[in-house]
Amino acid sequence: MKAQTAEINVRGMDCANCASTIERAVASLPGALAVHTVLASEKVVVTFDPARVDAAAISRVIEGEGYACSLAPGDKAQPGAATPTASRAVLTLFGLAAGVLLLAVVLGEWLGLFERITGQVPWFAWLAAILIGGYPVFRGVVRAALGRRITSHTLMTVGLLAALAVGEWTAALLVVFFMRVADYTERFTAMQARRALRDLTAMAPQTARVLREGLEHEVSVAEVGVGEIVVVRPGERIPVDGEVVWGQATVNQAAITGEAMPVEVEGGSQVFAATLAHLGSLRVRADRIGEDTTFGRVVRLVSEAETNRAEVQRLADKVAGYYLPAVSGVALLTFILSRDPLATAAVLLVACSCAFAMATPIAMLASIGAAAKRGLLIKGGKYLELLAKADVLLLDKTGTVTLGRPRITDVYPFGSATTDELLTLAAAAERDSEHPLAEAVRSEARVRGLVLPEVTRFEAVPGQGVRAELAGAVVAVGSRRMLSEALNTPEAEALEAAGKTLLFVLKDGELVGLLAAADTLRPEVPRALEQLRALGVRHIELLTGDNARTAAAIAAPLNIGYQADLLPEDKIGIVRQHQAAGRTVVMVGDGVNDAPALAQAEVGIAMGAAGTDVALEAAHVALMRDDWLLVPEVFALARRTMRVVAGNLAFTIAFNTAGLTLAAFGFLPPVVAAAAQALPDLGILGNSSRLLRPKRAPRHEARGEPQPHLEGSQ
Numbered sequence: 100m101k102a103q104t105a106e107i108n109v110r111g112m113d114c115a116n117c118a119s120t121i122e123r124a125v126a127s128l129p130g131a132l133a134v135h136t137v138l139a140s141e142k143v144v145v146t147f148d149p150a151r152v153d154a155a156a157i158s159r160v161i162e163g164e165g166y167a168c169s170l171a172p173g174d175k176a177q178p179g180a181a182t183p184t185a186s187r188a189v190l191t192l193f194g195l196a197a198g199v200l201l202l203a204v205v206l207g208e209w210l211g212l213f214e215r216i217t218g219q220v221p222w223f224a225w226l227a228a229i230l231i232g233g234y235p236v237f238r239g240v241v242r243a244a245l246g247r248r249i250t251s252h253t254l255m256t257v258g259l260l261a262a263l264a265v266g267e268w269t270a271a272l273l274v275v276f277f278m279r280v281a282d283y284t285e286r287f288t289a290m291q292a293r294r295a296l297r298d299l300t301a302m303a304p305q306t307a308r309v310l311r312e313g314l315e316h317e318v319s320v321a322e323v324g325v326g327e328i329v330v331v332r333p334g335e336r337i338p339v340d341g342e343v344v345w346g347q348a349t350v351n352q353a354a355i356t357g358e359a360m361p362v363e364v365e366g367g368s369q370v371f372a373a374t375l376a377h378l379g380s381l382r383v384r385a386d387r388i389g390e391d392t393t394f395g396r397v398v399r400l401v402s403e404a405e406t407n408r409a410e411v412q413r414l415a416d417k418v419a420g421y422y423l424p425a426v427s428g429v430a431l432l433t434f435i436l437s438r439d440p441l442a443t444a445a446v447l448l449v450a451c452s453c454a455f456a457m458a459t460p461i462a463m464l465a466s467i468g469a470a471a472k473r474g475l476l477i478k479g480g481k482y483l484e485l486l487a488k489a490d491v492l493l494l495d496k497t498g499t500v501t502l503g504r505p506r507i508t509d510v511y512p513f514g515s516a517t518t519d520e521l522l523t524l525a526a527a528a529e530r531d532s533e534h535p536l537a538e539a540v541r542s543e544a545r546v547r548g549l550v551l552p553e554v555t556r557f558e559a560v561p562g563q564g565v566r567a568e569l570a571g572a573v574v575a576v577g578s579r580r581m582l583s584e585a586l587n588t589p590e591a592e593a594l595e596a597a598g599k600t601l602l603f604v605l606k607d608g609e610l611v612g613l614l615a616a617a618d619t620l621r622p623e624v625p626r627a628l629e630q631l632r633a634l635g636v637r638h639i640e641l642l643t644g645d646n647a648r649t650a651a652a653i654a655a656p657l658n659i660g661y662q663a664d665l666l667p668e669d670k671i672g673i674v675r676q677h678q679a680a681g682r683t684v685v686m687v688g689d690g691v692n693d694a695p696a697l698a699q700a701e702v703g704i705a706m707g708a709a710g711t712d713v714a715l716e717a718a719h720v721a722l723m724r725d726d727w728l729l730v731p732e733v734f735a736l737a738r739r740t741m742r743v744v745a746g747n748l749a750f751t752i753a754f755n756t757a758g759l760t761l762a763a764f765g766f767l768p769p770v771v772a773a774a775a776q777a778l779p780d781l782g783i784l785g786n787s788s789r790l791l792r793p794k795r796a797p798r799h800e801a802r803g804e805p806q807p808h809l810e811g812s813q
Contacts, residue, residue: 102132105154107143110167112136117166117243118456124160128152137460165242225268233259233275252278254426255773258447261440262769274448274773300398302373307338310382323388331381336373340387340394343368348379352724397476397723411459411484411744418455426450426759433763441769445762449772450755454779458747461783465790466740474723475733482719485701486737489685491677492636493670493696496643496653497600498689499706501618503535503725507543508599509615511590519549521612525604527551528567528574532559536602539616540576562644562666564602575605578644579664582610598652600645620653623727628657630731634738638682642670642696670696687730694718704730736790743790747783754779 112118118136121143125134130151135144145157158168230237233256240256255278262271308315310328320338323329328344331337337350349361352374361377364370370383372392389395426446434443463480470477477483494500512521526544529537530551544551556568564577575581581603594601594615602614628639641654641661650663662673670686674696677684686693686700689707694717697703705718707725722729758775761767767775 102146103149103154104144104146105157107145107154107158107161108169109136109141109143109161110169112141112143112166120164121161121166124164125157128157128160131157165239165245222268225272229259229263229272229275232272233278236275236278254423254430254447254450255776257430258444258769258773261444261447265440267441267444267769269770273770277773277776280776302336303394303398304336304338304373308332321389323385325385325388327385329383329385331376331383333377333379334375336375337370337381337383338372339383339385340371340392341369341383341385343370343381344384345382346380348381349377351375351377397471410481411741411748422455422755423450429759429763437763437765439765442763442765444769445765445767445772446759448769449758449762449767449775454751454754454783455748457780458751458783459744462740462743462747462787462790465787466736469791470733470736473729473732474726475729475736476721476723477733478719482702483737483740485683486685486720486734487741489636489683489702489734491638491682491684492631492640493674493677493684493686493700494639494641494659495670495686495688495693495696496641496645496650497618498535499687499693500621500624500641500653500657502621503618503689503707505536505539505600505616505618507539507614508617509590509594510543510612511614512612513610516611519547521604521614522547523549523551524569524574524606524611525576525602525614527554527569528557528565528576528604530554530567531557532565535618536600536616537565540602540614562668572606573608576602579603579646580666581605586610595646595648596652598649600649620656621725621727625657627727627731628659630728631734634731634734636685636734638677640673642673667693667695671699674699688718704733740790743786746786750782750786751779754782 109121112121122134122136125131125143125145128147130148131145132148133146136142137144143161145154147153147157161168236252237256240252243253255274259271259274262274303320305320306317307320307323308317308330309323310316310330315330323339329337329339329341331348333348343364343366345366347363347365350364350370351361352371364381370381371394372387373394387393387395390399430443430446433446434440437443459480463483466483467477467480497503497505507522510518510521512518522540522544525540526549529540531554552569554567554569558566560566560575560577560581562578563580564575566573566575568574579586579601582605586603591601591613597617599615599617602616603610604612604614631639639657639659641650641657641659642665643650643653643661643663644665645663647661647663650661654661662669665673670693674684674686678701683702684700685702685704686696687704687706688694688697689705697705697717697719700719702720703718704720704722706722706727720733722733754775758767758772762772
């Protein structure tokens with residue numbers, strides 16, 4: 100039976116110790132194949148064998164550890180729904196309020212105001228306020244204790260009891276207050292990091308206007324059937340992926356590609372769900388609906404990106420797992436050496452283990468969500484980390500470095516065949532191929548008004564071309580590998596020297612002619628490569644199935660190395676060679692015939708992946724529009740993200756080291772220690788929120804050093 104995946108929301112999972120406890124408990128179940136905890140979203144993603152265990156049993160195990168579970172996607176914003184998001188002004192005010200409150204606590208403690216208040220309020224009033232205000236926290240601590248676990252709240256509760264034991268009623272009440280503030284700050288921080296994803300999901304329309312028996316019916320998107328005709332009026336978002344069957348309009352595709360420049364669509368054009376129609380009405384035949392649309396898949400992949408944790412995040416989680424026991428040891432040592440219960444309580448209260456666990460995922464979530472709104476689909480934090488240290492960039496040619504819209508420039512029939520007969524054979528054989536060269540052949544046949552015979556059998560031969568059976572003959576169209584022996588004619592040599600790609604046409608094994616196609620270099624590629632060199636990527640190489648002359652004609656003006664006459668498996672081999680040499684490889688392709696190499700590289704980047712199933716699945720990063728300047732942009736984003744992560748971790752380490760030291764030596768009263776709990780989360784949020792504002796790679800011409808050919812290049 101096929102494995103299933105369930106997302107379980109877990110309330111009370113507030114530190115790395117909680118996450119590791121849940122992972123161990125679920126992993127011990129028979130049938131649990133993989134388990135990932137996402138602390139920032141308080142959820143557990145479990146892959147399991149449904150024949151041996153089910154989601155309900157997994158939930159019961161988690162609840163047995165003292166947590167509350169829910170299978171409902173409570174954390175995810177429903178598409179099209181309004182989602183509450185905090186503005187930068189609100190964040191600033193919250194930070195200022197926390198700072199003023201902390202200052203007030205420090206002054207109040209210094210002036211002795213809390214001691215004066217304590218004597219005027221009866222003890223039972225203090226106790227009632229502490230129990231009522233801290234009930235949610237205490238309940239979680241009791242559950243954790245029953246599950247034999249220690250959390251950050253456990254330590255703070257012990258500190259609170261220590262404050263009560265020495266009569267610090269005001270301090271205990273303020274501890275409860277700041278514990279609740281710290282909890283709110285953590286949730287606020289996670290919500291802000293996921294804001295971009297919430298904004299993205301809100302773009303999807305919830306209803307559609309469907310033509311049924313000549314009448315328009317407004318139904319929910321889930322009720323639209325494949326093949327039905329959907330009516331889209333000016334100013335409305337298109338609810339499905341499909342083909343325009345009537346009408347014209349200007350469509351803003353920013354929800355998919357991140358590009359604000361609208362495109363003109365008409366009959367025969369493909370349109371995507373969540374894009375916005377202007378200046379015209381459309382009737383669209385629904386091909387994909389809901390989660391199956393390109394937009395639905397983008398949202399799902401961005402949401403799942405949380406489970407692809409970066410190595411630095413795994414390290415931080417491991418450190419956080421040892422942090423609480425270490426704090427307990429420091430507190431015990433403080434009490435043994437100083438016999439000061441207040442200093443001991445302060446040590447327990449100032450410890451902020453959640454900041455370690457959240458320093459990385461908050462930054463990653465912010466980057467991935469903001470990138471998705473720019474048309475950059477990144478499938479996890481680990482790919483941002485790998486991009487940040489990448490030192491080899493390998494490029495596919497057709498459809499990647501070139502526009503992928505080649506045109507037939509020369510037709511050479513051999514023997515008695517005419518030009519039109521040769522084109523008819525080639526276009527018929529290429530009828531079902533998705534390669535850009537096949538479209539060039541078909542396009543030339545359409546321009547000449549040729550009628551194509553029916554094909555009874557079709558076969559794509561990887562790295563060579565296609566083979567088809569028509570009118571009782573076997574026709575093959577492809578590269579030189581289709582030929583049984585080398586062919587060197589003046590025409591072929593001249594065409595290859597001009598950088599053109601040759602297609603050889605064979606009928607029943609006999610060569611009947613050749614076609615020459617020319618593609619155009621993407622105009623932004625030279626500038627993009629210069630920006631990549633400026634970002635530190637020094638080894639750039641072109642990989643192509645074309646011959647060496649054609650490859651050289653493309654690579655020379657770009658000042659990069661190349662390897663030619665490659666099969667798909669050859670490209671995989673080249674990727675592995677670089678990996679064996681200890682390099683971090685990024686492969687850029689169009690996701691059609693280079694999907695295996697994209698998957699083999701540490702990071703595979705697919706160009707123009709909107710509506711392309713193979714590219715979306717095979718690549719680790721998908722660029723939803725054909726714009727090469729997005730490549731240096733995603734590299735720059737990765738480096739920026741890792742700088743933010745490093746800043747978050749450095750701030751967390753510095754804060755906890757200083758706080759524990761001051762508390763252990765008696766310089767930090769328990770009240771101030773509890774108040775300081777919110778500071779690490781606010782610092783992480785403030786630093787990570789910078790990633791919510793896209794910062795594009797420089798658009799000016801950067802001067803790079805000459806690009807040497809790599810070993811093995813021609």
